Amino acid sequence: MADSGGRAAGLLSISRTRWWAAGITLSLVLLALLAPLPAALAVGAAPQERHVTVSARSFAFEPGTVQVNLGDTVIVDLESTDVVHGLYVDGYGFSTQAEPGRPGQLTFVANRSGAFRFRCTVACGNLHPFMIGKLVVGPNLTWLRAIAATLITAVGALAVFWVR
Amino acid sequence: MRYALSEIPLIKRVLRTRWLQWSLTALMLLFFVLAIIAGLVGTPAGNRNFGIVFVWIVWWALLILLLVPFAGRLWCGVCPIPAPGEWLQRRALVQPRPGGKLYTLGKQWPRAFRNIWLQNAGFLGVALFSSVILTTPMATALVLLGFMIVAVGTSLVFERRTFCRYLCPVGGFIGLYSQVAPLELRVKDAAVCASHTEKTCYTGSDDGYGCPWLIFPGGLTNNTACGLCTECLKTCTRDNIAIFVRQPGADLLKTTGHKLDEAYKGLIMLACAFIYSTVLIGPWGVLKETARAVGTRGWFAYAGIFLALNLAILPGLFWLAVRSGQTISQPVKTTMRKLFSDYAAVLVPLGLTAWVAFSLSFVLINFSYAWSVLSDPLGWGWNLLGTAGLKWTPYIPGLLPYLQVPVLLIGLTAALALALRTARQHGQSPWAAVPVAIFCTAATLGLLGLYLA
Numbered sequence: 001m002a003d004s005g006g007r008a009a010g011l012l013s014i015s016r017t018r019w020w021a022a023g024i025t026l027s028l029v030l031l032a033l034l035a036p037l038p039a040a041l042a043v044g045a046a047p048q049e050r051h052v053t054v055s056a057r058s059f060a061f062e063p064g065t066v067q068v069n070l071g072d073t074v075i076v077d078l079e080s081t082d083v084v085h086g087l088y089v090d091g092y093g094f095s096t097q098a099e100p101g102r103p104g105q106l107t108f109v110a111n112r113s114g115a116f117r118f119r120c121t122v123a124c125g126n127l128h129p130f131m132i133g134k135l136v137v138g139p140n141l142t143w144l145r146a147i148a149a150t151l152i153t154a155v156g157a158l159a160v161f162w163v164r
Numbered sequence: 165m166r167y168a169l170s171e172i173p174l175i176k177r178v179l180r181t182r183w184l185q186w187s188l189t190a191l192m193l194l195f196f197v198l199a200i201i202a203g204l205v206g207t208p209a210g211n212r213n214f215g216i217v218f219v220w221i222v223w224w225a226l227l228i229l230l231l232v233p234f235a236g237r238l239w240c241g242v243c244p245i246p247a248p249g250e251w252l253q254r255r256a257l258v259q260p261r262p263g264g265k266l267y268t269l270g271k272q273w274p275r276a277f278r279n280i281w282l283q284n285a286g287f288l289g290v291a292l293f294s295s296v297i298l299t300t301p302m303a304t305a306l307v308l309l310g311f312m313i314v315a316v317g318t319s320l321v322f323e324r325r326t327f328c329r330y331l332c333p334v335g336g337f338i339g340l341y342s343q344v345a346p347l348e349l350r351v352k353d354a355a356v357c358a359s360h361t362e363k364t365c366y367t368g369s370d371d372g373y374g375c376p377w378l379i380f381p382g383g384l385t386n387n388t389a390c391g392l393c394t395e396c397l398k399t400c401t402r403d404n405i406a407i408f409v410r411q412p413g414a415d416l417l418k419t420t421g422h423k424l425d426e427a428y429k430g431l432i433m434l435a436c437a438f439i440y441s442t443v444l445i446g447p448w449g450v451l452k453e454t455a456r457a458v459g460t461r462g463w464f465a466y467a468g469i470f471l472a473l474n475l476a477i478l479p480g481l482f483w484l485a486v487r488s489g490q491t492i493s494q495p496v497k498t499t500m501r502k503l504f505s506d507y508a509a510v511l512v513p514l515g516l517t518a519w520v521a522f523s524l525s526f527v528l529i530n531f532s533y534a535w536s537v538l539s540d541p542l543g544w545g546w547n548l549l550g551t552a553g554l555k556w557t558p559y560i561p562g563l564l565p566y567l568q569v570p571v572l573l574i575g576l577t578a579a580l581a582l583a584l585r586t587a588r589q590h591g592q593s594p595w596a597a598v599p600v601a602i603f604c605t606a607a608t609l610g611l612l613g614l615y616l617a
Contacts, residue, residue, distance in 0.1 A: 029573065033569065057449075059449060059452055059453070060448075060449020060450065060452065060453070061447070061449065062449070064447035064448055064449060065447050088558070090529075090558065090561035090562065090564070091561055091562035092562075093561075093562075112562075114565065114616065115615075115616050115617060116562075117445070117447075117525075117529075117561070119529070119558075121556065123209055123211050123212065125209075126208070126209070126210050126299040126300055126456075127295070127299050127452055127456060128209075128210070128211060129210070129211055129299070129526065129529075129530050129533075130299070130444045130445065130452055130526075131449070131452075132445055132446070132447055133447045134446075134447040136617075140616070140617065142565055142616050143612070143613070143616040143617045146565070146569050146612045146616050147609065147612070149569065149573060150572075150573065150576065150605060150608050150609055150612060151605070153573045153576055153577055154576065154580060154601060154604075154605040154608075157576065157577045157580040157581060157601075158580055158584070158594075158597075158598070158601055160581075161580065161581045161584045161585070162584060162594050164588060
């Protein structure tokens with residue numbers, strides 16, 4: 001009886017420890033993903049005006065990835081080399097269009113950090129839904145937060161499930 | 165922790181009637197035929213064609229975001245692809261033939277292929293040409309038509325739903341991931357089955373057909389091969405079969421039954437989630453063009469890399485992780501093949517969440533095409549419902565990372581829990597699971613990198 005009582009107490013203690021570990025892990029993951037950061041960390045280099053020329057052809061943007069800093073004023077000149085193409089930036093919601101010889105322009109302040117897909121808005125052929133580029137507004141805290149959250153999850157999950 | 169959902173009188177009545185399921189299947193068949201017609205004669209512009217939009221956006225979203233994670237193989241229960249073949253086999257549409265008699269040559273599927281290797285090969289074949297199939301209405305139509313012709317042919321020659329069980333490229337991964345679902349069809353009391361000599365659930369009766377999926381429900385221990393067709397609910401004379409709500413992922417907690425073909429299915433699915441996330445929704449136009457330029461030198465290079473990633477590189481890395489765990493831990497007598505197959509259970513939550521994360525990124529962005537296509541399915545300028553003019557509108561694109569990150573982290577947590585459990589089940593120290601945990605964490609980071617970096 002004393003033995004089984006001891007084992008039950010041991011299991012209870014393991015279970016309690018596991019819940020604590022799970023709670024701490026979840027809290028840390030949420031902290032990594034959502035905690036506000038000091039402004040000095042969130043803002044990288046001093047904001048400046050950036051002119052970017054993006055060339056569109058079926059079914060690619062060139063350059064495929066545009067890199068700017070948080071706070072930059074971004075002026076995108078969209079040029080099309082074949083048919084009518086559009087450019088819509090996920091998360092920002094801005095868009096413009098261009099056709100050969102008639103470029104489009106888009107001006108916005110990069111006030112949200114992270115990676116944002118930009119995509120063609122005008123049906124231009126079979127691969128149109130996958131005509132995608134990427135705007136990276138650095139420092140890319142979303143990605144850094146995701147890395148931290150993943151590593152915390154991995155360590156936390158191992159800690160929670162390590163003991164039977 | 166199980167609750168017999170089908171014991172609720174209304175649900176029980178609905179499951180026992182043949183009309184509801186038949187009606188749903190017939191409705192799906194209507195959509196399916198329309199998708200084929202749209203592909204063959206409709207506009208070649210994918211985003212204006214019912215075949216592309218309803219198959220690869222609407223149906224896919226329904227399947228991978230809702231049906232598979234929450235209801236397992238429920239789709240298989242109403243899938244239109246085997247329906248014509250099955251109706252021919254039965255020579256009946258709704259009501260069963262006396263004794264559940266089938267009209268087919270009734271050949272047995274060759275023993276060597278009673279696994280999902282052919283389904284793996286079929287899926288790889290479709291995935292390899294996905295840049296064409298997903299974007300070209302004619303290609304989609306021909307693939308769907310091909311599936312149906314093979315399904316009908318198989319039904320006429322082989323017994324029951326041999327096509328679904330051993331050939332359908334889609335069924336392979338639905339079966340694998342259905343192990344996660346919080347829904348299962350099982351017997352209530354195995355002893356009742358043991359004493360039931362007629363086994364009408366397998367042989368059929370006047371009330372219905374013997375299990376179309378070639379399973380004896382009394383021996384059912386996981387969802388992989390049960391198509392939720394509910395024939396056994398109708399034919400069991402002892403009322404001993406039910407659909408239960410259960411703990412999600414319950415099948416994965418079992419030690420037995422993990423096979424190499426299923427392990428490979430898990431690896432192929434994970435590799436394809438990576439490849440699609442890179443090629444289709446990545447910013448590299450040259451990759452998209454190469455993947456679509458079938459027959460060119462570049463495409464052969466793409467195909468080589470695609471197959472190497474699926475069949476050698478990712479499996480090799482996973483094998484290395486399992487082998488390292490075996491080296492770290494005290495060696496156990498279990499063979500590497502068995503360890504590899506058992507540890508591959510981690511790929512089920514990992515792969516399913518990878519596909520959910522990938523699918524979110526194009527389904528939410530492109531779903532609005534469905535409204536215009538509903539009014540103009542063939543892209544011929546119709547406006548049947550007044551929605552043809554609705555413009556493309558991406559849904560919540562800014563929130564995508566906030567959906568993808570939690571989904572992938574849930575998959576990672578479940579994968580690591582399974583890795584540690586597998587180590588314990590084999591008498592290994594928990595340290596044996598660490599290399600597999602590193603593999604899973606690296607895969608999660610890799611996918612997040614593709615979406616967020």
